[in-house]
Amino acid sequence: MHPILSDRRRLGLYVLGWLPIGLLLTAGLSERTSWLASAAILLPITVVFAFISLNAGYLCRVFPIDARSNIWRTAFVHVVAAAMASAIWIGIGLIWVSGLDLIAPDLHARATFSERRLLIFAVGALLFWLASILHYLLIAFEASQQAERRAIELSLLTRDAELRALRAQIDPHFLFNSLHSISALTTVDPAAARRMCLLLAEFLRETLRLGSTQRISLADEFALADRFLEIERVRLGPRLQVTRETDPQATACLVPPLLIQPLVENAVVHGVSQLVDGGTIRIAASRGGPTLTIRIENPCDPDRPRAKRPGLGLELLKKRVVTQFGMDGAVIVEENAGRFRVEVRIPAVDAA
Amino acid sequence: MNNTAPRISTVIVDDEELARRVMREFLAAHGDVDVVAECGNGFEAVKIISEARPDLLLLDIQMPKLDGFEVLELVGGDVTVIFVTAYDQYAIRAFEVHAVDYLLKPFSPERLAEALDRARGRIATREKVPSGLIAAGRARQTPLERILIRDRADVHVIPVEKIDYLESQDDYVSVKTGGKAYLKEQTLAELETLLDKDVFVRVHRRYILNIARLAKIELAVKDNRIAILADGTKLPISRSGYARLKELLK
Numbered sequence: 108m109h110p111i112l113s114d115r116r117r118l119g120l121y122v123l124g125w126l127p128i129g130l131l132l133t134a135g136l137s138e139r140t141s142w143l144a145s146a147a148i149l150l151p152i153t154v155v156f157a158f159i160s161l162n163a164g165y166l167c168r169v170f171p172i173d174a175r176s177n178i179w180r181t182a183f184v185h186v187v188a189a190a191m192a193s194a195i196w197i198g199i200g201l202i203w204v205s206g207l208d209l210i211a212p213d214l215h216a217r218a219t220f221s222e223r224r225l226l227i228f229a230v231g232a233l234l235f236w237l238a239s240i241l242h243y244l245l246i247a248f249e250a251s252q253q254a255e256r257r258a259i260e261l262s263l264l265t266r267d268a269e270l271r272a273l274r275a276q277i278d279p280h281f282l283f284n285s286l287h288s289i290s291a292l293t294t295v296d297p298a299a300a301r302r303m304c305l306l307l308a309e310f311l312r313e314t315l316r317l318g319s320t321q322r323i324s325l326a327d328e329f330a331l332a333d334r335f336l337e338i339e340r341v342r343l344g345p346r347l348q349v350t351r352e353t354d355p356q357a358t359a360c361l362v363p364p365l366l367i368q369p370l371v372e373n374a375v376v377h378g379v380s381q382l383v384d385g386g387t388i389r390i391a392a393s394r395g396g397p398t399l400t401i402r403i404e405n406p407c408d409p410d411r412p413r414a415k416r417p418g419l420g421l422e423l424l425k426k427r428v429v430t431q432f433g434m435d436g437a438v439i440v441e442e443n444a445g446r447f448r449v450e451v452r453i454p455a456v457d458a459a
Numbered sequence: 460m461n462n463t464a465p466r467i468s469t470v471i472v473d474d475e476e477l478a479r480r481v482m483r484e485f486l487a488a489h490g491d492v493d494v495v496a497e498c499g500n501g502f503e504a505v506k507i508i509s510e511a512r513p514d515l516l517l518l519d520i521q522m523p524k525l526d527g528f529e530v531l532e533l534v535g536g537d538v539t540v541i542f543v544t545a546y547d548q549y550a551i552r553a554f555e556v557h558a559v560d561y562l563l564k565p566f567s568p569e570r571l572a573e574a575l576d577r578a579r580g581r582i583a584t585r586e587k588v589p590s591g592l593i594a595a596g597r598a599r600q601t602p603l604e605r606i607l608i609r610d611r612a613d614v615h616v617i618p619v620e621k622i623d624y625l626e627s628q629d630d631y632v633s634v635k636t637g638g639k640a641y642l643k644e645q646t647l648a649e650l651e652t653l654l655d656k657d658v659f660v661r662v663h664r665r666y667i668l669n670i671a672r673l674a675k676i677e678l679a680v681k682d683n684r685i686a687i688l689a690d691g692t693k694l695p696i697s698r699s700g701y702a703r704l705k706e707l708l709k
Binding site: 280283284286287288289290291292294295341342343344380381382383408410412 | 500604618
């Protein structure tokens, strides 16, 4: 179906666009005869020509203008087509004026039309070319729109894939260190080694599974963080302490998966494990009206080198919150006198 | 003829108790290795290594306060080192500071035995590593973020932004920070190449100034200028030092 015919609004606009052309033609003919006669002859056949001109659209699709096309052949095709279209128009016009003569003989429609038919033919051919050019523009516009849409779709897809990959990312050093702990435990405490294996397997499985889900409850997210912390406690011993204050209204809320886990990981890797005597990680979650607030606080070494500061992970988290929640989400990072604090605020959504 | 192999006094440095335990367990199979001490962090390690002067160091890299490279820089080059870490990205740096081996956690007893064989070879030849090489290994991460100073058994870590100025004292540099002075075994010229050029200026043959501490420049006699720091300290400025200072303040 022709793109103009397929849409009622477009069709209306198109016919309306031809109205001034019809009026101009009428004005041109009116010096020969009355306005009424001129309008009666030309306005109806102009509307007919508007539909004949739509055929230029098919022509434009068959002979596209691109790097491979032969411009001379295309031009020739359009000249011939315009001449043919205009000839058909004149034919229709002759039938129409003959009819008019039967209804209203005193308009002398046929005589006026015949006298000017060469001029009308020329105008018709020019209008057909104009229609061709407009169609080429329309095609180009549609093509660029399509390309843009494809580009947007593609970038959305890539970002989605990236996010999924990043969410499910597990720090390899965490794995190697954990395996080393297991290796140490096998002789001194085989039961503990087995427990560690199971914890690690559960943590890996959960991380991989959650990476492909859209939303999980905060309670599930905390459960994952707990496994991580338990594994790290085997490695770091009493240096790692954790306290948690969560209100049940908050833990029932839905959050994007693996939103909190990277923060807990940072608190261990960049905070507690960098301190000789370790420290306590404080995790808090509360719900105030429409907002869910999650706070992770840990002690840190204020003199640690820049390389040991959280960077990329936090940036990604901020980006995730901004893309997902826009102005309704916020990530606030503070470091003050050896305490590192991250606060995440997102809209509170209850689990259905 | 004495057939027994020479004893190797060894220090294990790792911040994880379990990692130290597995190391000790694997080492038990090697009769010539005497574990004389274990340390859980870099500060302790520097102290114990300076006192115990072991032949061999089994050194973790990622530790609180001081990392393995920093420990090595502070204790000097007359100890043989095997790095033990879960991170593979430091291997090149490790060999630049002449480590005999680089063990990746988790490792097997066989792999440790291999590393120990290399260490025995190194210890037998009593090869010493020039201390300049060790400083160079750390210099990879320029500009320097912190200066490490060993004061007998104590270690001071001074972030460079807390330095007021540096004064040359023969083969040493006196690091002045907040009214205190620490002596570091390094020449001023060496240190100058490691510091951030946009912050630290050599205003005089004997002085490097932290530009953030500069309050004003005064004209003394003739062409001689004096830098006055925020705390009132006065430092002489040489002619070429003034040119460098002007360049930086432009």
